[in-house]
Amino acid sequence: MSKKGEFRVLHTMLRVFDLERSLDFYTRILGMKLLRKDDYPGGEFTLAFVGYGDEASQSVIELTYNWDRKEPYVIGDGFGHIAIGARDIYTLCDELKAAGGKVVREPGPMKHGSTHIAFIEDPDGYKIELIQVD
Structure with a gap:
């Protein structure tokens, strides 16, 4: 063990x-x-x-x-997301958009909590959660 x-x-x-x-x-x-x-x-x-x-x-x-x-992958309904901690996700999302990134959930507090999050999507459609860390 x-x-x-x-x-x-x-x-x-x-x-x-x-x-x-x-x-x-x-x-x-x-x-x-x-x-x-x-x-x-x-x-x-x-x-x-x-x-x-x-x-x-x-x-x-x-x-x-x-x-x-020959075809893009289909993302299964069991996959959720990858999470990345970052400082100032508000500014980061603006920078990501300016660089060509796709923000699919703008920064803000979680629906049932106080943690601030945002979601972006990679070229294959995988979701990446950005979590505000201090």
């Missing part, structure tokens, strides 16, 4: 239809770094890992691009 503290979330995987468009969104729009990108010719896919810090200490996002995909 493992002890508490021996576990850590390593990454979340998202399948993407257009890898370059997704990389542009996560790096240019959201300010993440491309940590690594590997092609797997035998399996005809590419994995790109993006995040705000090193994989050794931070959770990251794995973007999986299947080379033979």
Whole structure:
């Protein structure tokens, strides 16, 4: 049996239809770094890992691009969102919109709480919640 503290979330995987468009969104729009990108010719896919810090200490996002995909993915009704903490989400949303980002829920307090949130959408339609942190 493992002890508490021996576990850590390593990454979340998202399948993407257009890898370059997704990389542009996560790096240019959201300010993440491309940590690594590997092609797997035998399996005809590419994995790109993006995040705000090193994989050794931070959770990251794995973007999986299947080379033979002809249609965009359908996001299942079980997926909710990825959450990112940020300071001043009001200004951030203005900056994201100016950079071409799609804000789908303007910043404001939660419906049943006091936490301030906003939602943006990546090129494949995945929702990203921005949570105001101080």
